[in-house]
Structures are given as structure tokens and as C-alpha cells.
Amino acid sequence: EAGVTQSPTHLIKTRGQQATLRCSPISGHTSVYWYQQALGLGLQFLLWYDEGEERNRGNFPPRFSGRQFPNYSSELNVNALELEDSALYLCASSSSLLPRVNTQYFGPGTRLLVL
Amino acid sequence: KQEVTQIPAALSVPEGENLVLNCSFTDSAIYNLQWFRQDPGKGLTSLLLIQSSQREQTSGRLNASLDKSSGRSTLYIAASQPGDSATYLCAVGYSTLTFGKGTMLLVSP
Numbered sequence: 001e002a003g004v005t006q007s008p009t010h011l012i013k014t015r016g017q018q019a020t021l022r023c024s025p026i027s028g029h030t031s032v033y034w035y036q037q038a039l040g041l042g043l044q045f046l047l048w049y050d051e052g053e054e055r056n057r058g059n060f061p062p063r064f065s066g067r068q069f070p071n072y073s074s075e076l077n078v079n080a081l082e083l084e085d086s087a088l089y090l091c092a093s094s095s096s097l098l099p100r101v102n103t104q105y106f107g108p109g110t111r112l113l114v115l
Numbered sequence: 116k117q118e119v120t121q122i123p124a125a126l127s128v129p130e131g132e133n134l135v136l137n138c139s140f141t142d143s144a145i146y147n148l149q150w151f152r153q154d155p156g157k158g159l160t161s162l163l164l165i166q167s168s169q170r171e172q173t174s175g176r177l178n179a180s181l182d183k184s185s186g187r188s189t190l191y192i193a194a195s196q197p198g199d200s201a202t203y204l205c206a207v208g209y210s211t212l213t214f215g216k217g218t219m220l221l222v223s224p
Contacts, residue, residue: 004158031210043204043214056211090158094210102147102209106159 002027004107006091012113013081021076021110025093031055032074033094033104034066038087046089049074081114088112117142121205121215128195129223136190136218138205143183146209150179150190153202153217162203163190195222 005024013019025032034046045058049068057064063079072093078085088111092104118141128134138148146167151159163172163179165188171180178191192199202219206212 033211035212035214042216043206043212045211045213048210058211088156092159103149103161103164104212105161106151108158109156111156 004091004093004105006089006107006110008110009108010111010113012115014115015081015083017081019078019081019085019112021078021089021091021112022073023076023091023093023107024073025091026095026105029093029095029105030072031094032068032072033092034074034076035090035092036060036087037090037109038084043090047076078112083114086112086114117145117207117213119205119207119213119215121203121218123218124216125219125221127221127223130195130197132195132222134192134195134220136192136203136205136220138188138190138215140186140188140207140213143186145183145207147207148179148181148188149206149212150177150188151204151206153204155202159204192220195220197222197224 007022031050033048035043037043048056052068066076068074088109090109092106094104120139122137149164150162165172165181176193181188199222202217204217206214
């Protein structure tokens with residue numbers, strides 16, 4: 001069974017540009033989560049999508065947005081990039097079949113560098 | 116607001132030693148507590164998940180305990196190996212996880 005996949009693995013942008021990051025969940029998983037891991041700040045929750053709807057978002061500005069497609073894959077968009085957006089962006093997925101357990105399975109991440 | 120703290124921030128041990136990693140959280144109203152492993156520059160690998168109604172979980176050489184009343188969890192690693200070298204992260208929550216900053220473990224041969 002394939003795990004969570006993310007693309008691209010690395011992304012280099014300049015300040016003010018837009019970045020698009022993609023995630024494909026494990027087959028059968030309907031929930032997708034996005035987390036940011038910036039140096040020194042640890043992992044912080046960004047967004048949660050389930051069944052195509054945004055269910056929750058973390059304490060991030062509106063220029064961080066995303067969507068979930070009918071096949072449950074997801075896209076994270078970051079507009080007006082700032083230097084501090086440089087981080088490892090991790091996507092995770094989980095299945096709604098075991099709601100009490102809800103183990104999240106993580107992808108390898110996209111490393112975004114903003115110059 | 117839930118806060119998760121992990122102690123120590125870094126740990127270096129010789130191969131074969133048993134060790135304990137600590138995680139504490141401020142709000143005892145948690146659903147689950149999950150321990151992850153992260154290798155440098157990589158994603159997270161789920162090690163153990165403890166539901167709020169459980170007190171411990173075991174997988175191979177790993178044992179995780181949960182004490183909600185004191186807001187603590189420990190990850191016990193038996194007979195450590197160089198391949199255990201990684202950063203270990205503790206996270207609490209259900210859908211949106213709150214993470215600690217991790218313990219960086221180095222096991223030397």
C-alpha cells in the first residue's frame with residue numbers, strides 16, 4: 001500500500017511569489033492535514049480537510065489556503081511569500097473508519113525555501 | 116491552549132542502554148497521545164498511539180505510558196541501537212495535533 005506522497009520535494013521561490021504544494025493521501029483516507037515545521041518553531045498545525053471541506057485551520061494568516069479535491073488529494077497555496085515561510089511542509093492523512101484512533105500518517109514533506 | 120513540552124531536548128547514549136523520553140502537556144482533556152520518529156529532513160513515522168482511555172501501548176522494544184492526571188507520557192526504549200538515532204516527537208489531540216519540539220536521540224556504537 002502506497003503511503004502519503006507529496007510534491008515537489010523541494011521548492012525555491014522569491015519573496016512575493018506564490019507556492020503550490022501537493023499531497024496525495026493513503027488510499028481510502030478522507031482526511032488530509034497540513035503542518036509547517038520551521039526551524040526552531042517545531043511542528044505547527046496549518047489546515048485540516050475532510051470530505052472536501054476545510055474543517056479547521058491553525059493560527060496562520062489568510063495567505064495560507066488550500067483545497068481538497070474529489071479524489072481526496074489536497075493542495076496548499078501560499079501567496080505573497082515571505083522569508084519566514086521557509087520551512088518543511090508536511091502533509092498527513094487519516095481514515096474516518098476508526099474515528100477514536102485517528103492515527104495520522106505523514107508524507108516525506110516539501111521543503112520550501114524563500115529567497 | 117494546549118502546550119506540549121519534551122525533556123530532554125537532546126540525549127546521547129551508548130548502544131544497549133535503556134532510556135526514557137518524557138513528554139508533558141498542560142490540558143489533560145486529550146483524546147489521543149501519539150509518539151513519532153523523525154529522521155533528519157524527513158517526514159514523521161508513527162510509533163505508538165495511546166487513546167485517552169488507555170494507560171500504555173507496546174511495540175517491540177518501545178513502550179509508551181500515559182498518565183492524564185499528571186499530564187505526562189513517557190516513551191521507554193529498551194536495548195537502544197544506533198538505528199534508533201532520530202528525533203522523537205510527542206503529539207496530543209485528535210484531528211489537529213499539538214506537537215512538542217522533540218528529543219534528539221543519538222545512540223553511539
